[in-house]
Amino acid sequence: MGIDGHSRVRGYQWPTGGCLPFLIEVEGDRFIALQSNHTAFVADGFPYLTRIDGRPIQQWIDQAATRVPKGAPHWIRHRCVVRFLGRLDYWRKELGLPRKQTVRVELTDATGQHTRVVELPVAKAPFSYPIWPQQPSRLLNNNIGYLRLPTMEKEPSLKEITTWMPQFRNASGLIVDVRDNDGGDRAALLWLYSYLASPTAPPHVFTAAAYRLHVSRNENHLAGGPFMFREDDAQWSPAERLAIEGFKKRFKPEWELPVGQFSPWHYLALRSRVDASIYHFDKPVVVLMNAKCFSACDIFLAGLKGVKNVTLLGTPSGGGSGNSESFILGATPIRLTLSTMASFQANGRLFDGHGVQPDIVLEAEPAYYIGGSDRVLEKAVSLLKASQNK
Template structure:
């Protein structure tokens, strides 16, 4: 899975998978007893907590069956065992979020409402700042088209100021292109924040369904956003690729189905379920979806199938195609001869630069 290198987030990223201590350290050796204990613990947690009960039973059964068949008996490396169990869960469920994680440092027992340690907060913010909170490019393209490239959705409270600055710069453009082709996911709250700039009134974006307690949490656009609101009268285009995943897909899916944006590019990766780390043993945890996103329009989500673009082109051609589509639509309404000439000239320039797509 293509994902942000270090985010403790709502939709996608496991906190344990991001800790520096997990990399470049000696591996732990596992015994037959360790393997059995891990499979037992993993099977139990999946069966009881994974968001889809029927799939949970299938995954748990497949893990126990593989263990009984001796599929893992030659694995003595903790990391290799975690990888093997991850592959088995993903193959059975089709859910790329599911994984087993190994930590060379003991994983503490979970504590309710534990406050994050200051050093963890500081490290997360340093990483967020080093990536400019996901904002990689803000441009004013020819003929007043705005362009925003995001390679990730960091926590909304951390990214709000940077996103507000970007949206303020783009506030007076005639159309907006949001590029998520290299966006592997992140925080659903940041997706909600960005979407809120694109509506004039409070809008029902979707719901989170939680297996625990069989409860639903509604999700609405924000009444107030920092900076200038873009509003919903101007066209928005979202660029996607096969590498667009999780929170990036969330953003594209909700805006597409609310008829607020046109998606251009490739079908996305297909990760819609939200999860968190579940401690299994002192050195092992599982990241598994405990809730799922549901669209108020489709009554489902994009898990396993991805978000299908409205205009399907290869990722390399998506930016050109979005611009051409914007300008062609504008040309059909333009009555000023000189302005129409500018539009046609720019369309011709873009069509001459069409990239060669190999797939």
């Protein structure tokens, strides 16, 4: 498959067989094995998974990657683990390993110098992965607001923003946690940006896209969910037109659109909304992100990157922005999903294959995945406390 993180095939059935009896989380190039309820590691004190049935974990990932669209390496690792690797017996067959009722797992401690091998009964079905962390929005100590957005779906994300931002009006800083948020709608970005941007700030243009030409797509194909319009669209204000001109002068796409196959460029301009409930939150803001941030969450992060007082903290996002459509293949139950647009960041890079880079890179520690210490959140609090003391 090409570079299209949204592409997938549905409507088929996996062969029956045993499944992995635990979950795997990915941090950098290491894999963390934990119980399905996210409360403990498979083996206490040995969080890192190195081998399954005697084969290095990377061999399993490489095999599963043959079923995953091309993309950023960190996104491929997550997609392999979350969607596919749980089908243990299927991948055993692909690797030439025999089926059996148990699975042999090799684990190491944090130093990588001490190992433990455990034999576990296989599961009857793959476990699902919860969105993590499972934390509510609230006011933290030191008068710091914590806004948790686990999804970009319009209704729940706007409800969270409109419920909590009024309560954070007098907070000394704000943490916006979008870790594991795999997208939905762009409305949350448009709304939250109105709180974070100065009312006098010029429009913020940060992305350009073009859709693949097709008889079913009119010139407003990107106006709905993506909120993107052509340069000559009548809805732009003079200030927005000026911002688009400035963006065009700087924008150098890494991939040239094939002539005659794509629409003219479309742009998204952020501006502060006029609403009685909106105020300007002019204190420091830290946004927490990770490799499971995807699609509309990629756009959310790109829209806030570089905004005054905003710092992105964590690991690069998954990388995907495609305005996807689904197609049924003939008289079969097979449904194919493909992107309809090529979407670029302000630096000229495609979202797919790269993701959004944080301003400060920091990986989570294994304890985070079992409800323990969260050093990314702790770092955010530390940054905001330091800003209070300046």
